[in-house]
Amino acid sequence: MAPHFTSSANDISSSSSSAQSRLANISAHMSPSTQSSVFTQDVVPQAPEDPLFGLMAAFRRDTSPNKVDLGVGAYRDDNAKPWVLPVVKMAEEKLRKDPQLNHEYLPIAGLADFTSAAAKLILGGDSPAIKENRVASFQTISGTGAVHLGALFLAKFYPRTANQPVYFSAPTWVNHHQIFGNVGLPVQTYPYFSSSTKGLDFTGMIKGIEAAPEGSIILLHACAHNPTGVDPTAEQWKEIAAVIRSKNHFPFFDCAYQGFASGDLKRDAWAVQYFIEQGFELVVAQSFAKNFGLYGERTGCFHYVAAPSGAEASSTATRVASQLAILQRSEISNPPAYGARIASAVLNDPALFAEWEGNLRTMSGRIITMRKALRQNLENMGTPGTWNHITDQIGMFSFTGLTESQVMKLREDHIYLTKNGRISMAGLNTKNIEYFSKCVDKAVRES
Ligand SMILES: Cc1ncc(COP(=O)(O)O)c(C=O)c1O
Structure with a gap:
């Protein structure tokens, strides 16, 4: 019901004088120079410098x-x-000449031509997952945004019945700890780098993943591991896949260097595609910062891939996409257009590619x-x-x-x-x- 005001002239003058005295009281207690912050040292300690x-x-x-x-x-x-990159200059030229170009919002999931080409690039042009419609792809704020969207989705929806942590390689890209920590997921590490051989501690890695509680999320670097530069061989990836399968773990691939690592886009995507061939349900965070030199344009993509299970897989991907859309909307509403347009121009044009x-x-x-x-x-x-x-x-x-x-x-x-x-x-x-x-x-x- 709407509030009902009745007041006589007397009421008004008496209420205005009491308001004046309230104001006088407030201003007596308010001296800007002595206001202390609610964010005291105990509440907000100084963060260490990056x-x-x-x-x-x-x-x-x-x-x-x-x-x-x-x-x-x-x-x-x-x-x-x-x-x-010369190809980026060519794509920029093409964009500038496009009379249709405008600055409208992109859809929440991003530029469709970009996300579908990005999916093909990492999952493979003839990927069964794409053909069977069991992939949900979202354009993100570069690779960091893709890792974040994935972490947020898993924090909200992954059934961690036994409170399993997320497992990272030791060491890993430092931001992994912050991103997953920020969404409230507990993190652990599995051995990765051998300081004696300065190569992969493969036995340690396998044992670490095997010892993780059943159904843990295992973060893997798709290629060109940061910070070590050490990658498993194809044979080792097969064993890693086998142990992840045997423990019902959930693979989360972070792919920040496709094509930049070996110079060969297909070779650098091999591990991701092998896992998909093996029928895993998984997610991939994909960055186009390094391989396009589009660092500041924040161009990336997040992919959810459902395991092959017929029509159900496709409807799972649709449901996941519907929730990703809500998460994306609340975080960034719509992703930025420029970098995605450049990448899309290249990915969809055989000569530019x-x-x-x-x-x-x-x-x-x-x-x-x-x-x-x-x-x-x-x-x-x-x-x-x-x-x-x-x-x-x-x-x-x-x-x-x-x-x-x-x-x-x-x-x-x-x-x-x-x-x-x-x-x-x-x-x-x-x-x-x-x-x-x-x-x-x-x-x-x-x-
Ligand atoms: C392993 C890894 N993941 C993700 C990223 C994200 O990079 P960006 O957000 O610039 O795409 C980086 C960048 O250094 C990285 O090394």
Whole structure:
């Protein structure tokens, strides 16, 4: 019922004088300078600085002409400069000329031409999952957004009857811990990197996954594992799939480097496609930041794939999509258009696609050349230790095995890398590789 007001002139004057005295009382208690925040130190403690951002800031402050940035997780050309892929320039040109282009909202699930091409890229053009209509794909805020949407969906809907944690490799991309922690999922790790061989601790990995409580969510890096650069072989992936199956675990693939790792899009998608062939129900977080150089355009995709079970699989995918739409709506409403339009233009045009494959080979090829040169230099100088892992590892990063004190020694030579000894191979080029190799040799010998 609507409120009913009756007041005489007297009522008004008496209520206005009491309002005035209330106001006077309030203003007596309100002095802006003495207001204290509800967010006290106990409630909101100072967060530690992100180690990578601290490193980047220190690099920027350094005025040495010799400085080398090996922290950055983005491709650099042989002049240590960001590289706009030629294919991206071509697609931008095409977009600019399109008279139909407007700036309307995209649908909640994103640009359909983009999400369907993205699904084909990672799941395979002739994927049975796509043919059988059992995939739900959502455009996301790059790979981070895809991991987040997946984590949020699983936090809300995955039946963790025994409160199973989510399992990450040790180590993993640091943000995995934050993203899954933020949605309230408990996290655990399985062994992954062997510090003695600087390769995969395969036995440890299998045992760790086997020991995880039945039905755990297992996060796997599809290729070019970050931060180690160490990937399982195809035979090892088969064993990983077998143990995940035997424990009814749920695979969550994070794919941030397809095509960027080996230069071959199909090869880098092999593990995901193998799991799908084996009939797993799974999810994939896909980033187009590295392989298109679209870092700031936040272009990514999240895919849910239902296990093959006839018509039921397709209706499961439809139901999952309906819930993903609600989650997406509450988080970002509609994904950003620009990066998706560029990626879509390339993915859906055979000539541009072929150009992109060439650009991918340029990036991965330069990184592989740098790996070979670094290993060769260290071996030629007889730098103590073994260096085969530099070329055995793949993708953007190498886990060098350099200790924290060696990393700090390198800092004195204006070389910036994270304390765990991870280097971004893209930071090396023909102009700084000799300098870097010599500084590593010195740091290793001095320690
Ligand atoms: C393993 C992994 N997943 C996801 C991402 C997400 O990257 P972006 O959000 O830039 O696509 C990265 C980026 O470094 C990564 O290394």
